[in-house]
Amino acid sequence: MASWFSKSPEKLVQSANKLKQQQQWLQAGDEFCEAAVLYKSKDEVEVANCLRDAANCYIKVDERYAIMAMEAAAIIESEQGKFQYSAELHKNIAELALSLDRKKPRIDNWLSIGGALDMKRQIRFRQFCQSSRSMSATRLAVQHLEKAADYFNSEGSPANEADCSAQMAELLADSGDLVEAAEIYDKLAELAWKHEFLALGAKTKAFRACLCRLAAGLELRMDEMEKRCPSLTGSDECTLVKSLDEACDSATVDAAIRQFGRLNQADEWTKRRLDAVRGKRAGPRLA
Structure with a gap:
């Protein structure tokens, strides 16, 4: 043979x-x-x-x-x-990597x-x-989602770019890279505001950026955030993050979350960030 x-x-x-x-x-x-x-x-x-x-x-x-x-x-x-x-292909690789994980x-x-x-x-x-x-499955997924987002951007496909970037941010936040996740959500909020067909998601992305910053113990800079994403202003999400930013203990955090929960159902990702914010109230705020 x-x-x-x-x-x-x-x-x-x-x-x-x-x-x-x-x-x-x-x-x-x-x-x-x-x-x-x-x-x-x-x-x-x-x-x-x-x-x-x-x-x-x-x-x-x-x-x-x-x-x-x-x-x-x-x-x-x-x-x-x-x-x-x-x-x-890069997007498919990310999906397979998460399946492996x-x-x-x-x-x-x-x-x-x-x-x-x-x-x-x-x-x-x-x-x-x-x-x-030698790379972890989650980090491999993030790497390939980033490549996919870059290529979708070069091809003028903002919806696909946003989808990949949103998956990246979720993974990064859950793996503890909150600052990087916040930066991606910031960019997604701006991208959504620039494209009419993505505009409905602008407030959610801005809200998630705020939660990541709070969970990391960082300053919110809400005035800047509201300028970049006007749909956040006056919303329940905006009220919540402002209350969390001003909270000095876990009891105040819990009160703000309960108030938000009267009219809103937090998803599991949001609940994990809120738990992290509650834990941060006991420690010093980073600059």
């Missing part, structure tokens, strides 16, 4: 498709990746297509292989100026399940990109 490097990429793709029909997902993914290697010096479009196909196979077996294939495809798509395609695998050991094929895969993927194997 001829070794894979003596085959043509076309025959490898045919073989991969047959393996797909037999639901031999790992082997099919390998064949698609091997075809991508052989296409590399001939046809970059086919390289990206093969890597996408490989990812779709690997995802049936282990998302870590799919992530590596998608990372490689995203780089090639961006090099070809196909930023919309690259953005979608929920499963709690050994994310630091991407190549843990393939036996003798591990080294071959490692060498193969390194021909396309250096995968960030």
Whole structure:
């Protein structure tokens, strides 16, 4: 039997498709990746297509292989100026990374399940990109959401850009990076105010920026915030954050939250930030 490097990429793709029909997902993914290697010096479009196909196979077996294939495809798509395609791949990578985080695998050991094929895969993927194997799943998701947002921005797609940035901010806040999350929410509030079809979300983004700043023990600067986001002014959310900013103990915080809760239902993300604000009242405020 001829070794894979003596085959043509076309025959490898045919073989991969047959393996797909037999639901031999790992082997099919390998064949698609091997075809991508052989296409590399001939046809970059086919390289990206093969890597996408490989990812779709690997995802049936282990998302870590799919992530590596998608990372490689995203780089090639961006090099070809196909930023919309690259953005979608980065967004998909983030979703897979979060799926891995929920499963709690050994994310630091991407190549843990393939036996003798591990080294071959490692060498193969390194021909396309250096995968960030030492990164946590959450940080990996944030990294790729940021890339997706940048590419959506370059393609003039503010709704998709905002969606990715909002996911980034949520993850950063939950992982303790409150200042960075607040900065992203600030930018999202401004972006929403500039685009009529996003305007309904401006107040929510500004509110979340305020909660992140309060949870981090930072000064609010409400006058500046209300200038950037007029829809926040006079709202229940504005009243709440002003009350929280003036609160000096947890009892005052609880009273403000109860008042807000009479007419508003806080979501789980907001509740987590409010709990953090309650904890901060006992400590000094940062500058």
